[in-house]
Amino acid sequence: MVTATGSSPRPAGRPLKRVLSQEAITRAALTLIETRGYEGLTMSSLARALKVAPSSLYNHVESKGDVLILVQDHVMTQVDVSGFDTEPWEQAVRRFAWSYRDVFTRHTPLIPIIAVFPVSGAPQTLAVYEAVTRGFEKAGWPESLIVPAIVALESFIFGSAFDATAPEGIFESGGLAGDFPRFTAAVDAQRDGSRGYRADVSFGLGLDALILGLEARRESYRP
Incomplete structure (x- = not known):
């Protein structure tokens, strides 16, 4: 049978289905988190964003935790750990830290989630930590200090990612400037340059100090 438009109708009993993939689920979940926050990501909201029935979504992921693992792995694979294979420890740490900060500057709503989310079941994230650990071991780091050092770096990196996206003028004293002249003068002294440039200066200064301390x-x- 041919319709009035000349095309053949879709066979009965085989409704059209949207094809799901882990990549599509990850992209949709990332968008939900960045627009609505962690609480805005539910399995029902994700299914609506993907224009599928919740039952179709559950064919690919079992829970919200599984979705977060996909998001975590997607973001962490963007962190550059290549230097730990070929570069001196300090240079490799700088490459790692700058790329890590830049990745989470683009995804700051994820920081409160990723910072406390278990890495078990996240193979790509664990691969990042494995590469960093190998680099620390090669540089002579004692095994018992490697994870504390990584946590110290991450704590600084996450805070710096927030700083890089903070509003312009966050440190302005406003009408209270006369009561706090020294701080106001210090803020005025770093007015030159864009907000991003000033955030880079702060990150570079802190990273220098952290590397020296480590x-x-x-x-x-x-021991």
């Missing part, structure tokens, strides 16, 4: 801790370590 190296000193490694050298003074006693």
